[in-house]
Amino acid sequence: MxxxxxxxxxxxxxxxxxxxxxxxxxxxxxxxxxxxxxxxxxxxxxxxxxxxxxxxxxxxxxxxxxxxxxxxxxxxxxxxxxxxxxxxxxxxxxxxxxxxxxxxxxxxxxxxxxxxxxxxxxxxxxxxxxxxxxxxxxxxxxxxxxxxxxxxxxxxxxxxxxxxxxxxxxxxxxxxxxxxxxxxxxxxxxxxxxxxxxxxxxxxxIPRIKQELSFAQIKELASFFAQIVDYKSPFTSTHSIGVAEDAERLSRYMGFDEETVEKMYLAGALHDIGKVAVGNEILEKPGRLTEDEFAVMKHHAAYTYYILSDIDDFDEIRDWAAFHHERLDGTGYPFGKTAAELNTQERMMACIDIYQALTESRPYKQGMSHEKACEILWDMAKKGWLDETIVKQVEDCFRG
Missing domain, CATH: 1.10.3210.10 (Hypothetical protein af1432)
Structure with missing residues (x-):
């Protein structure tokens, strides 16, 4: 790529x-x-x-x-x-x-x-x-x-x-x-x-000349970025690479070409880079966030969008990364995108981010089973937040 x-x-x-x-x-x-x-x-x-x-x-x-x-x-x-x-x-x-x-x-x-x-x-x-x-x-x-x-x-x-x-x-x-x-x-x-x-x-x-990277090199670069997120909060690096690996796996399962698979991996690794601009007292709070704290936390997706916007010809990967909290009914954040404005990869990333967050263990919680996580995804799909077709793909792809 x-x-x-x-x-x-x-x-x-x-x-x-x-x-x-x-x-x-x-x-x-x-x-x-x-x-x-x-x-x-x-x-x-x-x-x-x-x-x-x-x-x-x-x-x-x-x-x-x-x-x-x-x-x-x-x-x-x-x-x-x-x-x-x-x-x-x-x-x-x-x-x-x-x-x-x-x-x-x-x-x-x-x-x-x-x-x-x-x-x-x-x-x-x-x-x-x-x-x-x-x-x-x-x-x-x-x-x-x-x-x-x-x-x-x-x-x-x-x-x-x-x-x-x-x-x-x-x-x-x-x-x-x-x-x-x-x-x-x-x-x-x-x-x-x-x-x-x-x-x-x-x-x-210093002209920014594009380089042709192998998938192995892209993974090394992605790991480096995820480590920067880890400096802010110990569990988030594991989450970012987990999302990247799930994005690669689901993309292959759904039959996308190799370049799309690689782009999805990179988008997954970068999706939470905006959390570097959010205070640790909010990122690492084990309990429920207050309304004001959640308002601050919601900015992280906008920061991801901002941080990745200065990279040449990166708009597609930027959007796949930054729109992971958008919902089909327009109630998501940070931009309130609707179904008509969200493409397949952006819908996939929303499902993958939630699935990975539910199934991974963190210092303050044990990860859920695949079955329980999928129940939650289906509930969100019925509410009009997630794409039912992709939830089905997630359920089938990550089973067993």
Missing amino acids: LLDVLGLLSACSYALDCVEAELVHVSDKHAKRVAYMSVCMAEQLGISGESLQDLAACALLHDNALTQYIQEELHKDVANVPQASQVGIHCTLGEKNIQRLPFHTDVKNVILYHHENANGSGPFGKTWEEVPIFSRIIHISDLLDRAYGAKGFTEDTFNKACGYLHKNEGTVVDKECVDAFLQAFPLPHFLTLGEDGFEKNLWEK
Whole structure:
């Protein structure tokens, strides 16, 4: 399947930023800004083509091991450096995670060493000569955005950033990267980092060329995304992959072509990505949600739609993923779609999501039997919410 992989990874970075913004209040679009700063610096060093694409991908995902990051690493002040062993855990897990992604070039150790200091005082004791150039570029971009992004990109913060770089050159950051940053970001360019237009500039520098992925690669990508949801709530990753696997199985059972099967798998894995924008106090509440809490929870499907909307030629998969709480009678959410507006795959996803949620075990409940889950699906179909034909297919496909 042809996919805008970099667009998908950008969507993933937005999801990560949502979690960071909720829990630790980092500045908006942190990952994309780190990617843009990194790309601009790399151009000064003569890096181009597929290497530049891969640098952007690594920069977007530099903090993908978010659980450890939140617990052990994040500090608003760049001078307040956490214990090296703790940062090392975050880097090690992040390095392992990205190995499942389809890069063009060798990005080994880029995430692993992106917190190394120039003088060898980082978590793994590597000096700047021992660290990949991509790691050093991301390191300086990340430091600067964390220190000054939330304060705003002004002439004052520009002067402070330059002062920080000169003061810490040779210890925290290396001269080659300091020079590249200062060449890439004179004051007028630095000021644009606080404007919305920087994202457009990023994609002009890094064209999002679609890649042909095998189903095995799509599954690895889907697993990576599901893990991001897991950072928010431990049981949801299992749910997302469960929905993906059920979507693949039902699609094959109903006789759809291979590309549709693969798209349904990906839509299933991504359908709850919007939950990253919902607070854990609601996501993990074991009891019944209040009316206000449920109103907040309902927004997650709209967030899924929003997060996936910036991916090129992804509208079909986006809709299959985001419309999983719509009902045929128009009483669903977030858009109140009616039967005339819901296609077969969207109707399938609604049934699959409910079936998987009913049959899977969670920390606060035991999963239902196939028979009991189907009883509930049939009841919902009789109320005019679900497609009876698809409920029958679900009953037959997942029996035994």
